[in-house]
Amino acid sequence: MMDRLLILSGMSGSGKSTAMRALEDVGYYCVDNLPPPLLVNFIDLRSTYLGQMAKAALVIDIREGDFFNHSINMIGELREKGYNFEILFLDSSDEALVKRYKNTRRKHPLSTDGNILEVISRERKILSIVSKIADHLIDTSSLNVHELRALIQDRFGESTNSKIYVTLMSFGTSYGYPHDADIVIDVRFLTNPYFIEHLKDLNGLDKEVIEFVIEQEDTIKFIDKLVDLFEFLIPRYKKEGKTYLTIAVGCTGGKHRSVVMVNEISKRLKQFSPKVSHRDILKN
Numbered sequence: 035m036m037d038r039l040l041i042l043s044g045m046s047g048s049g050k051s052t053a054m055r056a057l058e059d060v061g062y063y064c065v066d067n068l069p070p071p072l073l074v075n076f077i078d079l080r081s082t083y084l085g086q087m088a089k090a091a092l093v094i095d096i097r098e099g100d101f102f103n104h105s106i107n108m109i110g111e112l113r114e115k116g117y118n119f120e121i122l123f124l125d126s127s128d129e130a131l132v133k134r135y136k137n138t139r140r141k142h143p144l145s146t147d148g149n150i151l152e153v154i155s156r157e158r159k160i161l162s163i164v165s166k167i168a169d170h171l172i173d174t175s176s177l178n179v180h181e182l183r184a185l186i187q188d189r190f191g192e193s194t195n196s197k198i199y200v201t202l203m204s205f206g207t208s209y210g211y212p213h214d215a216d217i218v219i220d221v222r223f224l225t226n227p228y229f230i231e232h233l234k235d236l237n238g239l240d241k242e243v244i245e246f247v248i249e250q251e252d253t254i255k256f257i258d259k260l261v262d263l264f265e266f267l268i269p270r271y272k273k274e275g276k277t278y279l280t281i282a283v284g285c286t287g288g289k290h291r292s293v294v295m296v297n298e299i300s301k302r303l304k305q306f307s308p309k310v311s312h313r314d315i316l317k318n
Contacts, residue, residue: 039080040091040190041109043164044124045157046143047131049174049182050093053124056183060191063090067097070105077117094164096157097143106163122190123161123168125213128154130175165213173214176313189278198272200306201280204238204296206288206314215282217267219260219295224250227290237315238293247294257295261302268306288314 040057044050054064068076073092080087094105112119126134131154135142144153165171170189174182188199205212207222227233227243236243247253264281271279283299285291293312300310 037088038090038190039077039119041119041121042091042093042124043095043121043161043168045126045131045154045161046096047134047140048124048126049177049179050095050124052179052182053122053186054091054093056186057089057091057190060187061089062190063087064093065091066093068092068094070094070108073105073108074112077112077119096160102160109167120169121164121167122170122172123165125165125171125173125175127173127175127210171213173212176311185278198268198276198306199278200268200303200308201278201311202296202300202303202308203280203282203311203313204288204292204315205282205284206286206292206317207284208286209288209314209317211284212280212282212313215280217279217281219281219283221256221283221285221291221295224253224256224285224291226286228287233290237289238291238297238312239315243290244294244297247291248298253295257298257302260299264299264303268303288312288317 040062042050042053042057054066058064063080065076076092080090094102094109096102109121128151132150135150142150142153142157144157146153172182172185177185185199203212203215207220211218224247227236227246230246233243233246238244238247268279281299283292283295293315296310296312300308
């Protein structure tokens with residue numbers, strides 16, 4: 035059995051509870067919201083009972099209140115002393131978080147007056163120090179609970195094979211770059227269908243847009259070069275032990291060029307069974 039200690043953190047509403055349940059189901063000993071003074075004690079105890087706690091996960095987040103900064107300081111000290119652990123940070127867009135809180139009617143841990151966007155902004159600022167030192171960043175904005183569960187178990191479960199899971203994601207640079215992208219490709223050099231009157235309100239899944247993008251002189255040449263690059267890189271990432279690779283392709287709005295490019299690249303990389311995700315295709 036693998037020896038792995040995860041410290042899980044992230045934005046409230048980003049899916050930490052789902053992630054913890056997914057980890058428990060693949061054999062992790064999970065502790066939620068451990069008081070900071072007990073962090074070192076737990077790690078030392080785990081080393082004593084490694085047989086039962088070889089895989090363990092701890093949640094440290096904003097619910098710790100005044101203890102939070104103490105937790106971050108302790109994490110830094112533990113790393114300096116050579117303790118072996120990984121930090122997993124779950125993030126999500128403000129839009130997705132607001133929608134989740136409205137759907138569940140849950141109160142945000144920092145909320146006092148019901149201004150959800152304000153407390154999300156405050157929490158993001160507080161947690162920025164954790165996201166910067168995280169070993170793994172996962173953006174859950176476009177994931178449902180089943181997809182997040184599968185992703186967590188694929189990435190952190192004990193696998194008997196050496197499969198690498200490839201995700202091809204289209205996105206709009208206007209809405210920010212994906213936090214969990216390993217490789218980012220910008221296709222804004224292609225002519226934008228948004229400025230063509232009869233294509234403006236369509237998207238990259240529509241035949242007219244696909245033909246417009248594909249028929250541009252540089253499109254196929256660029257796809258050929260990207261496919262050559264990815265066919266070279268992916269097996270080498272796999273050889274080095276990487277199990278999850280996210281390739282993000284961006285255009286301005288994430289509705290036209292990037293969508294077409296991701297779908298076309300996916301057809302050419304069938305041997306890696308890539309998952310396709312269009313993050314911003316439904317945004318205005």
